[in-house]
Amino acid sequence: MSAESLQLFCTFGIFIFMLAAIGVYCMLATYNLIRALIGVELLLKAVTLLIVAVGYITKHNALTQAMVITFIVIEVVVMTVAIGVVLGIRSHTNSLDARDIRNLKG
Amino acid sequence: MNLNIFILIAMIALALWTVMTRSLLRAAIMLAFTSAIISILMFRLNSPIAAVFELSVCTGLVSVLFISTIGLTHPSVKEETFEHMVDRLRKFKFLPFIIIGMGMALGLVAVKINLQLPLAEIETDARTVMWNLRPLDIIGQVIILLSGVFGVIILFKESDKK
Numbered sequence: 001m002s003a004e005s006l007q008l009f010c011t012f013g014i015f016i017f018m019l020a021a022i023g024v025y026c027m028l029a030t031y032n033l034i035r036a037l038i039g040v041e042l043l044l045k046a047v048t049l050l051i052v053a054v055g056y057i058t059k060h061n062a063l064t065q066a067m068v069i070t071f072i073v074i075e076v077v078v079m080t081v082a083i084g085v086v087l088g089i090r091s092h093t094n095s096l097d098a099r100d101i102r103n104l105k106g
Numbered sequence: 107m108n109l110n111i112f113i114l115i116a117m118i119a120l121a122l123w124t125v126m127t128r129s130l131l132r133a134a135i136m137l138a139f140t141s142a143i144i145s146i147l148m149f150r151l152n153s154p155i156a157a158v159f160e161l162s163v164c165t166g167l168v169s170v171l172f173i174s175t176i177g178l179t180h181p182s183v184k185e186e187t188f189e190h191m192v193d194r195l196r197k198f199k200f201l202p203f204i205i206i207g208m209g210m211a212l213g214l215v216a217v218k219i220n221l222q223l224p225l226a227e228i229e230t231d232a233r234t235v236m237w238n239l240r241p242l243d244i245i246g247q248v249i250i251l252l253s254g255v256f257g258v259i260i261l262f263k264e265s266d267k268k
Contacts, residue, residue: 014212015114018205019121026125029197034130034175038137041168042121045144056151065232066240068156072163073247077254079168083175084261090179
């Protein structure tokens with residue numbers, strides 16, 4: 001692997017790690033369900049970008065693009081179902097706060 | 107190379123804005139902008155088809171989903187919004203410093219990565235890989251899409267009980 005490719009991967013890796021950290025922090029720090037989903041979305045975007053970056057440095061762009069397309073389809077389906085669940089919770093509890101759905105706790 | 111770094115910094119700044127803004131609607135719009143920036147990066151990394159998918163599906167469809175959901179839920183009153191804003195600022199005020207510190211630390215640590223270059227690529231066209239070499243992926247995508255559709259139908263099914 002050339003030094004230039006390694007340098008590019010390291011640069012992208014640092015920023016991808018930062019993006020993933022923002023997503024994880026958002027999920028951990030908020031009680032709002034929609035905001036938590038936004039955190040999940042940021043984390044998924046970091047993973048997508050990592051796959052594309054690895055495909056670029058290993059010159060397997062075609063394979064990684066096919067994987068990313070599949071990944072994006074899965075991402076959208078997960079988001080759609082999660083938003084459906086959030087709307088269901090909203091209609092039952094009249095709130096988007098995760099603390100209001102602790103009925104099963106204990 | 108430098109342009110890539112500028113785009114990556116813009117991506118991190120937009121992501122921070124997404125999680126730190128007090129308005130949910132603004133957060134959804136900033137998420138769309140983050141996604142658009144990521145699609146530019148994908149295009150620059152020689153993945154144009156994935157970039158188009160990211161731009162159309164993640165920037166378009168997912169943003170529409172989020173904005174519709176925010177529209178369906180009633181906005182909170184001004185006092186509640188202010189209360190939430192103070193609470194959020196308390197929680198998120200250290201996030202930019204943590205992220206910048208983390209980035210600087212990762213940049214300073216000289217990690218020796220001994221990556222091995224895999225075998226030469228057999229196929230260079232993503233369409234051929236998708237349709238000829240990995241047809242099971244397409245079937246998997248169709249099954250996942252159907253699962254999502256049925257999942258949403260079950261979630262929103264009207265109860266038969268009167």
